[in-house]
Amino acid sequence: MFRPLALFLGLRYTRAERSNRFISLISLISMVGLTLGVAVLITVLSVMNGFDRELKSRILGMVPQASVSSTEIIPEWQGLADRISQDPEVVAVAPFIELQGMLTSNGQVAGIMVSGIEPDYEKNVSIINDHMVEGSIDSLKDGEFGIVLGQSMVEAMGLKVGDKVTLVLPEASPSPAGVIPRFKRFTLTGVYNISREVDNLVAFIPMGDAATLLRLPKGAQGIRMKLDNIFLAPQVAQRAANIEPSLLYPSDWTRTHGNLFGAIQMEKAMVGLLLFLIIIVAAFNIVSSLVMLVTDKKADIAILKTFGASPKLITQVFMVQGLVIGVIGTVAGTILGVVLALTVGDLLGWINQMFSLHLFDAYFINYLPTQLRWMDVLIITSTSFALSFLATIYPARRAASIQPAQTLRYE
Numbered sequence: 001m002f003r004p005l006a007l008f009l010g011l012r013y014t015r016a017e018r019s020n021r022f023i024s025l026i027s028l029i030s031m032v033g034l035t036l037g038v039a040v041l042i043t044v045l046s047v048m049n050g051f052d053r054e055l056k057s058r059i060l061g062m063v064p065q066a067s068v069s070s071t072e073i074i075p076e077w078q079g080l081a082d083r084i085s086q087d088p089e090v091v092a093v094a095p096f097i098e099l100q101g102m103l104t105s106n107g108q109v110a111g112i113m114v115s116g117i118e119p120d121y122e123k124n125v126s127i128i129n130d131h132m133v134e135g136s137i138d139s140l141k142d143g144e145f146g147i148v149l150g151q152s153m154v155e156a157m158g159l160k161v162g163d164k165v166t167l168v169l170p171e172a173s174p175s176p177a178g179v180i181p182r183f184k185r186f187t188l189t190g191v192y193n194i195s196r197e198v199d200n201l202v203a204f205i206p207m208g209d210a211a212t213l214l215r216l217p218k219g220a221q222g223i224r225m226k227l228d229n230i231f232l233a234p235q236v237a238q239r240a241a242n243i244e245p246s247l248l249y250p251s252d253w254t255r256t257h258g259n260l261f262g263a264i265q266m267e268k269a270m271v272g273l274l275l276f277l278i279i280i281v282a283a284f285n286i287v288s289s290l291v292m293l294v295t296d297k298k299a300d301i302a303i304l305k306t307f308g309a310s311p312k313l314i315t316q317v318f319m320v321q322g323l324v325i326g327v328i329g330t331v332a333g334t335i336l337g338v339v340l341a342l343t344v345g346d347l348l349g350w351i352n353q354m355f356s357l358h359l360f361d362a363y364f365i366n367y368l369p370t371q372l373r374w375m376d377v378l379i380i381t382s383t384s385f386a387l388s389f390l391a392t393i394y395p396a397r398r399a400a401s402i403q404p405a406q407t408l409r410y411e
Helices: 005-015 021-062 077-085 119-125 151-157 207-213 230-241 258-296 298-306 311-355 374-400 404-408
Strands: 066-074 090-105 108-117 132-135 146-150 164-175 178-192 202-206 220-227 248-252
Touching: 021 258, 021 311, 021 374, 066 077, 066 090, 066 230, 077 090, 077 220, 090 119, 090 151, 090 207, 108 119, 108 151, 108 207, 119 220, 146 151, 146 164, 151 178, 202 207, 220 230, 230 248, 258 298, 258 311, 258 374, 298 311, 298 404, 311 374
Parallel strands: 108 202, 146 178
Antiparallel strands: 066 220, 066 248, 090 108, 090 164, 090 220, 132 178, 146 202, 164 178
């Protein structure tokens, strides 16, 4: 079979037994370093992408992506919701009333943010209905004073569906016995499980009961929105507030949870940069191994030139050898990285469960999320190939500049 001479010689040098084993060791280290660098970079970026996805789907699936609120009750909120829905970026809308208080039951006390909702509308803007472990948000009906709590809160207070829990409001009411806080007994009708942060902080009650508890007329305090593009939340919220600028004020997720999202994005960038240095180190190892190989093969290069080999051919021979290291290391690293990215979540989950290590207690989810993005894989492999190619240029040009007469004089 016909093969170009440069490819034939380059592959022969790669497979040949060298008298200097140290050069072979450096080449192997370069290949392994490139493999590990590519694999770790793909795996870690997939994990960071997974956290980014979970943040958007879980945290931003519960908190309002964008909303408009009023200091006064909005009795005809349906008309305002219809006008807000006309914005092309708005996917769905839902009314709400928010209040803060404390829950007490079985001798336990916990602070809570309570959202008064309309279940039929809330399903369209929130993921809560998809994460109910007991009951349903449809059980929240005006006048029945039902409440839906997160699983972490339910476990901490020792509750089960059907139990009574008391909601204490910070507003005080005068009485013959003095000033006492306002409180109301609710029945636990549902339990959801999304994340520790949300489960411990947010409760849901019917919007009509929330208005009754606050002694307000029937209506909504504000309108929350689900958006097609969450990064346009500030602009969409402002456009919605401009419908009634004297009555409404805007809010969006970038004000409430933007720091968490920004931290993950920053961490992803910094971790990616640090791991990318592994690939650069491996590329420098390719340079050093090829430079030592050129020094070791000076006589062979001089003989080739004596037989008429051109500087271009010599350059191609050593570039082929460097690229073989780069291609093998990159391909092996890509395969290993993709396999790890697809299995590391299950693997760590098994280890966590088997040895009871509590590896995920510090995070807002109880497992390791991963999301493999093929664009990331393409960028990493392309960069690795490019660095491997650049690493061959200097040693190959140095080999091509060897003078046969001076080299063979002492042979």
